[in-house]
Amino acid sequence: MSQRCLECGKRRAIFGKNYAGLDVRQAVRNSNTFGFPERYEALTLPGDPQKDFLCAKCANSRTVVCSVHGPIKDKFSMGYPPLCVDCQYEDRDKKAHPHTQRVHSLSSDKCDSLRFTDPKHNFTIDIPEGWKAQPLVEKFDRTGGRVAFQAPNGQAIVNVSVGTLDRPEWADLSLRRKSMVDFLQRARARYANDWWEDMGEIQLGGEKNTVGFVHRNAQGYARIVSAYHDGLEYVIQSQDNLNREYEVVINRIISSFQF
Numbered sequence: 001m002s003q004r005c006l007e008c009g010k011r012r013a014i015f016g017k018n019y020a021g022l023d024v025r026q027a028v029r030n031s032n033t034f035g036f037p038e039r040y041e042a043l044t045l046p047g048d049p050q051k052d053f054l055c056a057k058c059a060n061s062r063t064v065v066c067s068v069h070g071p072i073k074d075k076f077s078m079g080y081p082p083l084c085v086d087c088q089y090e091d092r093d094k095k096a097h098p099h100t101q102r103v104h105s106l107s108s109d110k111c112d113s114l115r116f117t118d119p120k121h122n123f124t125i126d127i128p129e130g131w132k133a134q135p136l137v138e139k140f141d142r143t144g145g146r147v148a149f150q151a152p153n154g155q156a157i158v159n160v161s162v163g164t165l166d167r168p169e170w171a172d173l174s175l176r177r178k179s180m181v182d183f184l185q186r187a188r189a190r191y192a193n194d195w196w197e198d199m200g201e202i203q204l205g206g207e208k209n210t211v212g213f214v215h216r217n218a219q220g221y222a223r224i225v226s227a228y229h230d231g232l233e234y235v236i237q238s239q240d241n242l243n244r245e246y247e248v249v250i251n252r253i254i255s256s257f258q259f
């Protein structure tokens, strides 16, 4: 594949995502996290993804338009097209908590991300530009913590841990889901968590034995995604602030996970 951008001629950066030939609507459709692909005005970026390279900056010279909400402020980032935040929250806002705030999309000109590769368990996950890996606190390290990283202003964190299941029967997806629901219900009583939602049929790195929840706590919104893969449980947890502005980028990080 060409290592120079077909539009600006700049050399491809290490980990630089390729946007050549990206079909926006199809890319939204393929990601099981983001809704309403039919609302995106049809746009396919130039080039052949097998042969050409198109950089994030050149991809971002286009404006992607949501037919309901207008031009999308988000950028092409981490290999994904800009996503309409209003569409994403449309469903959720119907069941919204009174404290729910309107979401602002994160806009950044820095679109390339770095990739973390775990030397022990061989998974990879993308870390957005500007986010920083954190030293692992001892307890997290002891309990299988592999990596933790934080948004530039410290208002969102994501971490990944890997280990054996606390109970072998949790290899069964429905039993694991039930145990997590039990936990959230207990936490709800204890910390007055007022809202949580099952993320439904999700996959982590293609693994279908995956369950995830979003819930609200005192700090903001937290996610927990648990995949059981080759005898180990892979858990991604995130916490963001009350503005929910990080949800788009956190969903992208989770989607970037590969075994």
Ligand SMILES: [Zn+2]
Residues within 6 Å of the ligand: 005, 006, 007, 008, 009, 010, 054, 055, 056, 057, 058, 059
């Ligand atoms: Zn370019």
Ligand SMILES: [Zn+2]
Residues within 6 Å of the ligand: 039, 066, 067, 068, 069, 070, 084, 085, 086, 087, 088
């Ligand atoms: Zn929209």
